[in-house]
Amino acid sequence: MFVKENPKFVENKRxxxxxxxxxxxxxxxRILIAMSVLLVLIILGVLATLILESLQSIKSLxxxxxxxxxxxxxSNVYGAYPFLVGTLLTSxxxxxxxxxxxxxxxxxxxxxxxxxxxSDLLKNAIELIAAVPSIIYGFWGLxxxxxxxxxxxxxxGVAPYGIGVxxxxxxxxxxxxxxxxxxxxxxxxxxxxxxxEGAYAxxxxxxxxxxxxxxxxxxxxxxxxxxxxxxxxxxxxMAVTMLIGNTSAVANTIKDAIFGPGNTMASVIANEFTEADxxxxxxxLIELGLVLFFVTVIINLIGKRIITRFTNE
Amino acid sequence: xxxxxxxxxxxxxxxxxIIVFFAFLITLPLIIILLYIIKQGAGQxxxxxxxxxxxxxxxxxxxISNALLGSFIMVxxxxxxxxxxxxxxxxxxxxNPKTKLAYYSGLCVDILxxxxxxxxxxxxYFWIVxxxxxxxxxxxxxxxxxxxxxxxxxxxxxxLRLLPASLKEAALSLGVPYHRVILKVIVPxxxxxxxxxxxxxxxxxxxETAPLLFxxxxxxxxxxxxxxxxxxxxxxxxxxxxxPYDDWHNLAWGASFILLMFVLVLNIITKLLTRxxxxxx
Amino acid sequence: MESTIVKxxxxxxxxxxxxxVKDVNISIxxxxxxxxxxPSGCGKTTFLRGxxxxxxxxxxxxxxxxxxxxxxxxxxxxxxYVRSKIGMVFQRPNPFPNLSIYENVVAGYLLNGLxxxxxxxxxxxxxxxxxxxxxxxxxxxxxxxGTFLSGGQQQRLCIARAIAMQPELILFDEPTxxxxxISTSSVEALFHELKTNYTLIIVTHNMQQxxxxxxxxxxxxxxxxxxxxxxxxxxxNPADQRTQNYITGRFS
Numbered sequence: 001m002f003v004k005e006n007p008k009f010v011e012n013k014r015x016x017x018x019x020x021x022x023x024x025x026x027x028x029x030r031i032l033i034a035m036s037v038l039l040v041l042i043i044l045g046v047l048a049t050l051i052l053e054s055l056q057s058i059k060s061l062x063x064x065x066x067x068x069x070x071x072x073x074x075s076n077v078y079g080a081y082p083f084l085v086g087t088l089l090t091s092x093x094x095x096x097x098x099x100x101x102x103x104x105x106x107x108x109x110x111x112x113x114x115x116x117x118x119s120d121l122l123k124n125a126i127e128l129i130a131a132v133p134s135i136i137y138g139f140w141g142l143x144x145x146x147x148x149x150x151x152x153x154x155x156x157g158v159a160p161y162g163i164g165v166x167x168x169x170x171x172x173x174x175x176x177x178x179x180x181x182x183x184x185x186x187x188x189x190x191x192x193x194x195x196x197e198g199a200y201a202x203x204x205x206x207x208x209x210x211x212x213x214x215x216x217x218x219x220x221x222x223x224x225x226x227x228x229x230x231x232x233x234x235x236x237x238m239a240v241t242m243l244i245g246n247t248s249a250v251a252n253t254i255k256d257a258i259f260g261p262g263n264t265m266a267s268v269i270a271n272e273f274t275e276a277d278x279x280x281x282x283x284x285l286i287e288l289g290l291v292l293f294f295v296t297v298i299i300n301l302i303g304k305r306i307i308t309r310f311t312n313e
Numbered sequence: 314x315x316x317x318x319x320x321x322x323x324x325x326x327x328x329x330x331i332i333v334f335f336a337f338l339i340t341l342p343l344i345i346i347l348l349y350i351i352k353q354g355a356g357q358x359x360x361x362x363x364x365x366x367x368x369x370x371x372x373x374x375x376x377i378s379n380a381l382l383g384s385f386i387m388v389x390x391x392x393x394x395x396x397x398x399x400x401x402x403x404x405x406x407x408x409n410p411k412t413k414l415a416y417y418s419g420l421c422v423d424i425l426x427x428x429x430x431x432x433x434x435x436x437x438y439f440w441i442v443x444x445x446x447x448x449x450x451x452x453x454x455x456x457x458x459x460x461x462x463x464x465x466x467x468x469x470x471x472x473l474r475l476l477p478a479s480l481k482e483a484a485l486s487l488g489v490p491y492h493r494v495i496l497k498v499i500v501p502x503x504x505x506x507x508x509x510x511x512x513x514x515x516x517x518x519x520x521e522t523a524p525l526l527f528x529x530x531x532x533x534x535x536x537x538x539x540x541x542x543x544x545x546x547x548x549x550x551x552x553x554x555x556x557p558y559d560d561w562h563n564l565a566w567g568a569s570f571i572l573l574m575f576v577l578v579l580n581i582i583t584k585l586l587t588r589x590x591x592x593x594x
Numbered sequence: 595m596e597s598t599i600v601k602x603x604x605x606x607x608x609x610x611x612x613x614x615v616k617d618v619n620i621s622i623x624x625x626x627x628x629x630x631x632x633p634s635g636c637g638k639t640t641f642l643r644g645x646x647x648x649x650x651x652x653x654x655x656x657x658x659x660x661x662x663x664x665x666x667x668x669x670x671x672x673x674x675y676v677r678s679k680i681g682m683v684f685q686r687p688n689p690f691p692n693l694s695i696y697e698n699v700v701a702g703y704l705l706n707g708l709x710x711x712x713x714x715x716x717x718x719x720x721x722x723x724x725x726x727x728x729x730x731x732x733x734x735x736x737x738x739x740g741t742f743l744s745g746g747q748q749q750r751l752c753i754a755r756a757i758a759m760q761p762e763l764i765l766f767d768e769p770t771x772x773x774x775x776i777s778t779s780s781v782e783a784l785f786h787e788l789k790t791n792y793t794l795i796i797v798t799h800n801m802q803q804x805x806x807x808x809x810x811x812x813x814x815x816x817x818x819x820x821x822x823x824x825x826x827x828x829x830x831n832p833a834d835q836r837t838q839n840y841i842t843g844r845f846s
Contacts, residue, residue, distance in 0.1 A: 018488070018490075021490035021493075022490070024490060024492055025490045025491045025492055027492075028491060028492035028495070029491065029492075031401060032401050032402075032404055032405040032408070032409075033405060033414065034401075035398050035401035035402040035405060036401075036402050036405045036406065036414050036415070036418040037414065037418070038398060038402070039402055039418045039421045039422060039425070039462070039466075040417055040418055040421050042421070042425065042459065042462075043421040043424050043425060045436070045440070046428065046432070046433070046436045049436045049439050049440065050432070050435075050436065053439055100335055101335050101336075101338070101339050104331070104332045104333075104334075104335030104336045105335075105336045105339065107332050107336075108332050108333060108336040109336070112329065112332065112333075122336065122337070122340070125339075125340045125343055126339075127580070128343060128347075128577075128580070129339070129343050131516060131576050131577075131580050132343075132346070132347075132520075132573065132576065133519075133520025133521070133522075133547060133572060133573075133576065134520070134522070135520060135522045135547045135550050135551055135569075135572075136346070136350060136520070136550070136569050136572065136573060137346070138551075138554075139550055139554045139565060139566075139569055140346050140349055140350065142554060142555075143554075143562075144345075144349060174339075174342050174343075177339055205321050205322055205324065205325035206325045206328075206329065207321075207324055207325035207328040207329070208321065208325070210328070231427050234429070235427070235428070235429030235430070235431075235432075236429075237429065237430060237431045237522075237523040238522045238523055238547075238551065242551075242554070242555060266429055266431050266523075269431055269435065270431055270523060270526060273435065273438075273526070273527055274526075274527060286435060289431070289432050289435050292429055292431075292432060293428060293429070293432050296427050296428065296429055297424050297427050297428065299427070300423065300424070300426065300427030301420075301423060301424065301427070304423050
């Protein structure tokens with residue numbers, strides 16, 4: 001035998017080691033399970049806390065909270081409508097602006113130029129856009145974008161606030177481009193070559209192949225990418241808070257709604273949470289947080305489900 | 314027929330032109346923003362800037378040392394919490410993909426990834442700040458760790474899933490117990506992927522402000538106490554950028570520059586890591 | 595007799611409700627080379643993995659009956675201990691990519707945190723690699739990672755790794771099916787040398803290999819041990835019609 005010690009002694013040592021190892025195996029498996037359970041507990045905890053702390057507001061204001069047009073903490077009147085409008089406006093305007101860019105990037109990097117130094121450069125640029133913290137977008141937006149928007153507003157004849165829904169939507173648009181873009185790149189690359197080659201063999205141009213083969217094939221996946229971008233936009237807080245002007249009144253006209261100041265659910269929480277000095281006020285803010293939670297989670301989950309269904313086909 | 318083909322070809326070329334235009338147009342705002350931050354902020358950074366706390370209003374000078382230290386401490390604590398928990402959960406998900414727990418746990422990871430950071434901040438406020446009676450670095454760290462979890466978990470899970478099953482089998486057949494197989498064979502082989510997930514999650518949270526608004530709050534002084542409020546880079550930027558004072562704006566630009574550099578460096582290191590340390594399988 | 599090293603008594607294996615190995619009774623002696631052959635899905639690999647308790651690691655995998663190693667039922671023993679006493683070599687060579695060749699050989703000790711002196715480790719590495727006919731080829735690159743080795747060399751490294759644990763019994767699960775012909779013959783030559791010190795059980799789907807390397811051969815068909823006999827007799831004058839059909843290529 002190799003080792004110089006008494007073989008029987010070695011055997012016994014080994015057996016003892018194996019016995020204690022069995023115990024540790026079980027402990028380890030239990031820890032793995034515990035950590036996964038912890039995750040479920042965190043989500044349940046978040047939900048429970050949000051519901052508990054907004055209970056007072058839910059009970060006293062009821063469902064009318066959602067379309068209440070007045071938010072006046074001084075008079076203890078709380079309505080979520082202004083923030084729903086602000087959130088939806090900023091998110092959808094941001095989406096409309098960003099989607100063409102996201103799609104263009106996805107088509108370019110997925111189909112026209114998937115490899116090479118130029119493609120790597122663009123890919124890195126997109127990742128960089130996603131990596132820049134939102135506070136920096138907000139800071140830059142406040143000092144550079146807002147004056148530009150103000151001049152623009154003067155030119156088109158609206159009240160030149162500078163800050164407001166429009167500026168927020170612009171900066172938001174830049175921030176959410178990477179989400180739909182990177183998903184789009186992956187999806188477009190997944191289109192099977194035989195499908196494209198078949199179309200080319202029939203004499204289709206590049207544009208026609210993209211339009212008639214690639215786009216339909218990836219349509220649901222690209223939609224999921226848009227949903228993910230939307231989810232990101234809905235939850236964005238800091239950049240929007242700095243640019244949106246923090247007004248809780250509902251605008252009179254659509255022009256005012258877009259080019260004037262406003263608030264989103266996230267920005268009003270960020271601004272007023274520490275000022276909420278009585279429980280009714282705080283509870284109403286938390287209820288906004290609850291609504292925000294549900295909306296973003298549902299949109300994100302739908303987006304993710306579509307993607308898993310798509311990638312499993 | 315010739316004319317038709319000609320028109321179709323022209324359409325194709327125009328389309329490509331539009332695509333290329335839009336695709337590269339987006340780099341413009343990125344470049345403008347980066348250059349502006351560098352221009353405004355790089356000049357602020359000097360030794361004094363890095364080692365002093367902000368000066369009161371009206372006084373020139375001052376720095377961001379409290380925010381630098383604060384960010385460092387809170388990211389450290391958040392990592393200490395999130396890395397083990399995240400890795401363990403990721404290991405469970407990759408090892409037991411078909412169980413009910415894996416389904417619900419995975420669902421919760423997806424949900425957590427979509428939760429807005431401000432909501433995490435409010436919840437941790439009620440969990441820790443209220444019971445403790447004070448804003449604290451601890452609550453800020455906990456909020457940040459919750460935001461780190463989904464990234465660490467998913468990257469661990471995906472890295473380990475790519476490893477061949479034969480690796481585990483070889484170790485088990487030698488009489489190595491399960492926990493040692495995972496910790497001494499599987500995790501080291503997936504090290505590059507797991508580490509890059511960790512670095513990405515850190516890059517994400519050093520720039521997060523919303524979770525810290527009502528947890529760590531902010532502190533004009535240098536502090537190392539976990540149970541007291543603590544300043545952080547993004548929070549300082551927020552406070553000082555939205556203030557009416559030019560001196561404070563300058564501080565915020567300098568801090569933005571530093572923050573941006575950190576994020577960039579972390580992302581570059583992550584890229585180099587994954588390229589270099591991929592274990593050949 | 596006392597030279598029996600492995601004995602299966604009414605051994606059955608299941609995947610969930612799927613009865614994959616049916617009532618196997620077999621007795622294997624020390625220093626024999628046993629080939630286990632049969633068509634795909636006949637249960638030969640599942641049976642093999644039952645011996646060193648690797649089978650139960652698969653979710654929903656269960657077994658009934660006894661497998662005696664030196665008289666003791668492995669299913670009454672500590673599973674980790676059983677696996678450390680029995681060596682296994684797999685179909686695809688699987689050296690640990692994050693360990694050097696040296697570390698791979700003593701991986702069974704390293705990964706278990708067993709402390710052995712450097713001198714002892716050196717002895718183990720040299721002896722195991724020599725027994726696996728790999729020492730000359732790698733002795734100057736022991737501290738490199740094994741990824742530059744050919745398939746045959748990697749497989750011999752895995753054999754050395756198994757030998758280093760000083761097992762009495764080594765199980766081989768189709769060890770050459772992923773190798774080229776030259777590597778295959780070098781591994782087959784190894785079987786002949788190894789039998790002086792070890793007992794080998796080799797699952798193979800290659801009949802000719804079974805005929806070449808083994809003393810006795812077991813033929814499995816649809817989960818049953820159909821015939822177990824002297825290799826020469828099995829291939830020239832099998833007792834069971836099913837064995838005869840398999841050998842003549844009626845099914846494979």
